[in-house]
Amino acid sequence: MKKTLFKGTALPWLLLAPQLAVTCIFFLWPAGAAIWQSVLQEDPWGTRSEFVGLRNFAEVLVEPEWRGAALNTLVFSTSVAVLAMGSALFLAVQADKAIRGGNAYKTLLIWPYAVAPAVAAVLWLFLFHPSIGLIGQALNQAGIAWDYKLNGGQAMTLVIIAAAWKQVSYNFIFFLAGLQSIPKSVLEAAAIDGARPVRRFWTIIFPLLSPTSFFLLVVNLVYAFFDTFGVIHALTGGGPGKATETLIYKVYVEGVQNVNLGSSAAQSVILMVIVIALTAVQFRFIERKVHY
Amino acid sequence: MATLDVSAVSKSFGTNKILHGVDLTVADGEMIVIVGASGCGKSTLLRIVAGLETATTGTIRIAGRDVTGLEPADRDIAMVFQNYALYPHMTVAQNMAYGLKIRGLPKPEIATRVAEAATLLGIQALLDRRPRQLSGGQRQRVAMGRAIVREPKLFLFDEPLSNLDAKLRVQMRAEIRRLQRRLGVTSLFVTHDQTEAMTLGDRLVVMHAGHAAQVATPMEVWARPADTYVAGFIGSPAMNFLEGSLTEGGRAVALKAGPLLRFADGPRPGAEGLPLIIGIRPEHVEATEAGLALPLDLVEPLGSETVLHGRLPDGEALTVKLAGPAPVGGAIQVSLPAAALHVFDAASGKRLDPVA
Numbered sequence A: 001m002k003k004t005l006f007k008g009t010a011l012p013w014l015l016l017a018p019q020l021a022v023t024c025i026f027f028l029w030p031a032g033a034a035i036w037q038s039v040l041q042e043d044p045w046g047t048r049s050e051f052v053g054l055r056n057f058a059e060v061l062v063e064p065e066w067r068g069a070a071l072n073t074l075v076f077s078t079s080v081a082v083l084a085m086g087s088a089l090f091l092a093v094q095a096d097k098a099i100r101g102g103n104a105y106k107t108l109l110i111w112p113y114a115v116a117p118a119v120a121a122v123l124w125l126f127l128f129h130p131s132i133g134l135i136g137q138a139l140n141q142a143g144i145a146w147d148y149k150l151n152g153g154q155a156m157t158l159v160i161i162a163a164a165w166k167q168v169s170y171n172f173i174f175f176l177a178g179l180q181s182i183p184k185s186v187l188e189a190a191a192i193d194g195a196r197p198v199r200r201f202w203t204i205i206f207p208l209l210s211p212t213s214f215f216l217l218v219v220n221l222v223y224a225f226f227d228t229f230g231v232i233h234a235l236t237g238g239g240p241g242k243a244t245e246t247l248i249y250k251v252y253v254e255g256v257q258n259v260n261l262g263s264s265a266a267q268s269v270i271l272m273v274i275v276i277a278l279t280a281v282q283f284r285f286i287e288r289k290v291h292y
Numbered sequence B: 001m002a003t004l005d006v007s008a009v010s011k012s013f014g015t016n017k018i019l020h021g022v023d024l025t026v027a028d029g030e031m032i033v034i035v036g037a038s039g040c041g042k043s044t045l046l047r048i049v050a051g052l053e054t055a056t057t058g059t060i061r062i063a064g065r066d067v068t069g070l071e072p073a074d075r076d077i078a079m080v081f082q083n084y085a086l087y088p089h090m091t092v093a094q095n096m097a098y099g100l101k102i103r104g105l106p107k108p109e110i111a112t113r114v115a116e117a118a119t120l121l122g123i124q125a126l127l128d129r130r131p132r133q134l135s136g137g138q139r140q141r142v143a144m145g146r147a148i149v150r151e152p153k154l155f156l157f158d159e160p161l162s163n164l165d166a167k168l169r170v171q172m173r174a175e176i177r178r179l180q181r182r183l184g185v186t187s188l189f190v191t192h193d194q195t196e197a198m199t200l201g202d203r204l205v206v207m208h209a210g211h212a213a214q215v216a217t218p219m220e221v222w223a224r225p226a227d228t229y230v231a232g233f234i235g236s237p238a239m240n241f242l243e244g245s246l247t248e249g250g251r252a253v254a255l256k257a258g259p260l261l262r263f264a265d266g267p268r269p270g271a272e273g274l275p276l277i278i279g280i281r282p283e284h285v286e287a288t289e290a291g292l293a294l295p296l297d298l299v300e301p302l303g304s305e306t307v308l309h310g311r312l313p314d315g316e317a318l319t320v321k322l323a324g325p326a327p328v329g330g331a332i333q334v335s336l337p338a339a340a341l342h343v344f345d346a347a348s349g350k351r352l353d354p355v356a
Helices: A010-038 A055-062 A064-096 A102-114 A117-128 A134-141 A152-180 A184-192 A197-208 A210-226 A229-235 A247-257 A261-288 B042-050 B092-102 B107-121 B136-149 B166-183 B194-200 B218-223 B228-233
Strands: A040-042 A049-051 B004-013 B016-026 B031-035 B057-062 B077-080 B154-158 B186-191 B203-208 B211-216 B240-247 B252-255 B260-262 B275-280 B286-301 B305-311 B317-323 B331-335 B342-345
Touching: A010 A040, A010 A261, A040 A261, A055 A261, A064 A102, A064 A152, A064 A210, A064 A247, A102 A152, A117 A134, A117 A152, A117 A229, A152 A210, A152 A229, A184 A197, A184 B077, A197 A210, A210 A247, A210 A261, A229 A247, A247 A261, B004 B042, B016 B042, B016 B057, B016 B211, B031 B042, B031 B194, B042 B077, B042 B154, B042 B186, B042 B203, B077 B136, B092 B107, B092 B136, B107 B136, B136 B166, B166 B194, B186 B194, B194 B218, B203 B218, B203 B228, B211 B218, B211 B228, B228 B240, B228 B275, B228 B342, B240 B317, B252 B275, B286 B317, B305 B331, B317 B331
Parallel strands: B031 B186, B031 B203, B077 B154, B154 B186
Antiparallel strands: A040 A049, B004 B016, B004 B057, B203 B211, B240 B252, B240 B275, B252 B260, B275 B342, B286 B305, B286 B331, B305 B317
């Protein structure tokens, strides 16, 4: 890459300004506010606040509801990541084969990424609603008691599917790029060495995709942790009971519905720490990771 | 160790015909070099033998067994690729062991065979490295090793030396030849480099536009090229071609450039006045005191010899290779020895041999 040296300091700062402004206004300021809020306790009328140190954190971490939400998040994000990556990899492998209409197929697969989370949730609602959803109706007619508004397990399954569906496109693009960067002759060499397609996939393609897979795993976990609020909110609202209440959803419930700002802020700070940790792991790994 | 029979193999991509019915029989332990310019179908032919492409028509037999419809895995062949195609996530030892593992050989035997092949190629010290830690020449050796350990019926080489620098290429070329002789494995070697072809092959297949223009030993191809394409492709600098017509009842040619040359080896068939192409290699043209005048427009001194480019009186280009330093002056006189002439039919480009 070409290196440009600036004479003064005014122009570089001017060029950096938009990015710095975005970072400050949309990240540093709210993050700072959240951290400040997390060590305060407000009175019920919101007129006075008192410094309480780390008490909000201590209370959150022992709260059974928070632990329940943490467990939900673990189940939810792992399932979303596995489902979204697994389906995307399968679709990418199919798309990588030279097929007629391959480009149309690839374009269609990318569309779900452009659908807003709430709209995606409504699409799935129309499919799985027990009385008006196509699949929901069919399930009930087939004798399966399907009602995600009553059954926590079914509700979790539905939000997982809806959230994963939205992420498949993103993963698909990366997997497809990863597959296309594997030299064709390496696969031909494996074929001549006697490896059948399934074996070629597991011994050659899959290991060579591992850097891509790891990157996507982190991205998918972060997505499931933070970007799935819309899907959950529109589909189940965290219910039934608290069956689909994840950590991010609980931050909203705590802050907006229960107006417990200190606790809500403390929970969002914990989430922030988690995402920083995930990103740090990813950067360390990428630095050290072998690139083929 | 096996024979290979390619019969009437053709290949089309859509309406684009790449191979027009190629026949080839390879004896046990023979090294055949398929040589031709890019786009002549040589790599396609190799890939069809490997099973990486399917032939549109024709059959492939390895050791007498029809393998036309079989997967590469079932053909018991090994291939060395131009870009080496090593498995980047495996060590050298794992690369070599991969095919053996798939065949379910016991671990101690795999280890023995890998060690043997590594010793043979002088790469014992590299067994624990990964491909990206190796130089081009080392990678090529590993690719060879991966082919050798399998003890296949057939070796296929797809321009394996093209990515190496000139010095290494010469060295690896000799090594491949020695190895192939020693192991006695039937081999097909594809290249666009005529020197590689001449030095490596027991026999050559000169490909041109999807046809096997000539299948013969390197010396035969050089001394008796089957048509003008082969004649121009093999030999450096390339053979000169001069226009002429058959005369004196087939015993001589009247060159457009002037002189009448009598054939040294007997009369050619054909009507009086049949248009001919006369080929003569630059090294066979002789400089004389009184002959055809050749004004020179380019002189290339190569040290031990000199290549001269000029134009004959009728405007045809002629290249001459002379031993020793460049002659003084802007023109020389040349003669074309009758014994060194190659006679081709101008219409078909085919070689015209004397009537027996």
